[in-house]
Amino acid sequence: MFVLKPQSGIPIYRQLVEQITRLIAGGQLAAGTELPSVRELAELHTVNPMTISKAYALLESEGLLERQRGKPMRVAARRRNQAPLTQRLQQLEPAIRDVVLAARQLEVGKKELVALLGDTWEKNDG
Amino acid sequence: MAEPIMTARDVTKLFGSKTALDAVSADVFPGDIIGVLGKNGAGKTTLLETLLGFSTPNRGSVTVFGEDALAMSAQTKARIGFLPQLDELFAMLNGKQHLAIVSAFHSNWDRALIERLVAEWSVPLTRRIDSLSVGERQKLAVLSALGHRPDLLVLDEPVASLDPIARRQFLQQLFAIAEDEDRAVLFSSHIVSDLERAANKVWIVKDGRLYWQGYLDALKESVVRLHIRARSALPRDIAVPNALVTRVDGNTAIATVARWQPSEAAALAQRFDGSLDVESLGLEDIFLELHR
Numbered sequence: 048m049f050v051l052k053p054q055s056g057i058p059i060y061r062q063l064v065e066q067i068t069r070l071i072a073g074g075q076l077a078a079g080t081e082l083p084s085v086r087e088l089a090e091l092h093t094v095n096p097m098t099i100s101k102a103y104a105l106l107e108s109e110g111l112l113e114r115q116r117g118k119p120m121r122v123a124a125r126r127r128n129q130a131p132l133t134q135r136l137q138q139l140e141p142a143i144r145d146v147v148l149a150a151r152q153l154e155v156g157k158k159e160l161v162a163l164l165g166d167t168w169e170k171n172d173g
Numbered sequence: 174m175a176e177p178i179m180t181a182r183d184v185t186k187l188f189g190s191k192t193a194l195d196a197v198s199a200d201v202f203p204g205d206i207i208g209v210l211g212k213n214g215a216g217k218t219t220l221l222e223t224l225l226g227f228s229t230p231n232r233g234s235v236t237v238f239g240e241d242a243l244a245m246s247a248q249t250k251a252r253i254g255f256l257p258q259l260d261e262l263f264a265m266l267n268g269k270q271h272l273a274i275v276s277a278f279h280s281n282w283d284r285a286l287i288e289r290l291v292a293e294w295s296v297p298l299t300r301r302i303d304s305l306s307v308g309e310r311q312k313l314a315v316l317s318a319l320g321h322r323p324d325l326l327v328l329d330e331p332v333a334s335l336d337p338i339a340r341r342q343f344l345q346q347l348f349a350i351a352e353d354e355d356r357a358v359l360f361s362s363h364i365v366s367d368l369e370r371a372a373n374k375v376w377i378v379k380d381g382r383l384y385w386q387g388y389l390d391a392l393k394e395s396v397v398r399l400h401i402r403a404r405s406a407l408p409r410d411i412a413v414p415n416a417l418v419t420r421v422d423g424n425t426a427i428a429t430v431a432r433w434q435p436s437e438a439a440a441l442a443q444r445f446d447g448s449l450d451v452e453s454l455g456l457e458d459i460f461l462e463l464h465r
Contacts (some may be wrong), residue, residue, distance in 0.1 A: 053369040056397070056453025058390035089348060093341045094370050095206060096348055098390075 048083070051092045059094055063102035071111055071122055081119040082112065108132055175203045176239075178325050178357050179224060183233035186223055186381075193219045194230065195381040201325070201359055206351045208372030208389070209361035210460060216381040217361040218258055221329050224359075225255060237325070251279065254323030258330045260314035268298035268305075268313050272320070279321035287320045294342055307334040315343065319350070326350060328360040332367060340364070344371045365457040375456070377463060384463065389456070396459045397433045401426040403447035411445070418465050429454075429462040 049066050051059055070076040085103065089096035103120050106112040109131040113123040150160045179201040186194035193216050201207060211217045222228050224235050226242030235242035238249045263271050268291075276282035291298060296312045297305065305313070311334045319326060326347075332340045344367060347358050362368055368375065368389075375392055377385040385392065399413065403424050413419055413428040414437070420427045424447070435451070442449040454462070 054366055054455045054457070056393050056455050056458070058393050059369075060390060090345065092370075093344050095373055096352060097204070097373050101390075 049088070049092075051094060053092075053094060059098045060102040060105070063099065064105050067102070067106055068109075068111060076122050078122050078124045080122045082121065084119050175354075177202050178205075178238060179242075179359075180236045181224055181233070182235075184220075184223060184230045184235060185232040186219055186228065187231045192381050194223060196233070197381075197383050198233075199376065199383055199386055201357050203355050203357055204351055205357040205359075205374055206347055206372050207357070207359045207374045207376060208368035209359065209376045209378060210363075210365070210368060210456075211361070211378035212464065215378045217378050218329055219381075220378060221327055221359065221361060225253065225327060251281075251321065252324040254318040254321065254326040256314055256318040256326075256328040256331050260310055262302045262310060262314060262317070264303040265301065267301050268296060271302060271313065272298070272316065275317045276320060281322060282320050283322050286322070287316055290316055290346065294339055308336060308339065311335055312339060319346070324356045326356070326358045326360075328358070330361055330363070332362060332364060340367055347371055365455075365460065369456050377460065379464065392459060393453060393456070395433050396429065396431050396454060396462065398452040398454055398458075398462075399426075399428045399430060399441070400450040400452060401428065401441075401445050401447060402449075403445045405446070407445065413441070417462055 049063060051062055053059055055062065057065075067076065067082075076082075082103070083091070085096050085099045088094075088099045103112060107114060107120070110123055111131070112120045114120055146164075147160070155163075177200040181197055181199045184194055184197040185192070197220060209217050209220070219228070223230055224237075224242065226235065226237070226245060229243060237245060238252060240246060240249050263274065266274070272287060276284070276287075290296070294312050294316075296316065297309055302310065302313070311331065315328070315331055318328065332343055335343060347360070348371070350356050351358055360371075372389050374387060375385070375389045376383055396417075401407070401413075403426075406423055407421050407426050409421050411419065411421060411426055413426070413430060415430045415432045416428045417431055418429045426445075433451070438449055438451060
């Protein structure tokens with residue numbers, strides 16, 4: 048199912064992340080498709096199970112895979128216009144830079160700023 | 174974070190005027206499979222043996238499961254499995270007799286595990302050990318080191334003589350050990366491809382120093398080869414940041430760099446007024462480049 052080359056200069060977890068990302072984007076891995084377990088893939092390719100877990104965890108944090116309790120990972124249902132988390136965080140960065148700059152100019156400390164951010168988050172929840 | 178299983182601090186070992194180990198500091202954490210890589214004579218065997226307290230460092234100390242490596246209790250020793258580079262099998266016995274003796278030293282010998290591995294790895298148990306092939310001896314030695322389910326397994330060149338099938342089976346066994354989250358494996362090997370499959374961390378030993386230690390993934394992401402193509406001839410002595418080796422040939426230059434940051438690519442291309450290709454390197458290439 049996947050082509051993993053341990054001797055490549057690209058770390059194994061990244062090879063797997065890139066392949067699964069492509070297969071999902073290309074529709075070969077449809078939403079709901081279950082992936083092999085960490086153990087199965089690690090055994091099949093004789094690679095350290097940790098490297099497979101790392102790839103799955105990364106894909107989960109990007110919203111491409113979802114964990115099911117006691118069952119294999121599966122391809123997440125695609126949410127409309129949902130960019131990966133890292134990309135969405137990148138989009139937030141300029142706004143946050145402005146806030147940090149303003150806080151520095153006002154000599155507001157990091158702790159106070161983070162607390163204010165938390166409070167604001169709570170107040171605007173829902 | 175979990176407590177380290179083993180901690181080495183500033184370990185220095187002299188053989189006469191030769192420095193065999195030079196201020197080595199390192200940790201082994203539960204779940205680690207650490208591959209130790211180095212040229213012949215770099216100090217790998219001395220390192221492993223000193224970590225286990227077989228030889229006294231001239232400076233520094235090693236702690237294993239919270240105890241000084243030079244004064245470990247019997248209980249702590251029982252949690253360690255060690256495979257020396259030259260096996261210590263009883264030549265006149267057969268494999269079955271040998272395993273019977275080794276298992277007698279351990280109250281927790283996993284008979285079922287060893288029986289399963291003997292069958293899977295096709296280890297001949299009824300022939301005298303001095304009539305076995307080097308590979309067969311090695312398999313038997315590995316079994317002797319892991320039958321008591323050690324929490325720390327240290328293997329000095331465990332697979333050099335094993336065929337590819339046996340090596341894969343051996344690696345699977347290492348995974349089974351490290352999967353158990355309280356255990357760790359430390360193994361030296363010249364077979365870089367095995368190390369790339371199995372190890373999450375790598376120690377590169379060079380001239381008695383731990384020249385590089387850390388995650389294998391991070392090593393592969395940080396040491397890369399840059400191919401620079403400029404519009405005009407490059408000066409012979411161009412300075413590429415963090416370069417280990419640089420070769421200039423007319424308009425082109427090839428530089429192997431450490432601590433590579435992909436974000437540097439654009440600025441570097443601009444500086445040399447040209448294009449830049451980044452080539453990622455396998456562990457064997459990285460090892461060679463680090464030894465130029």
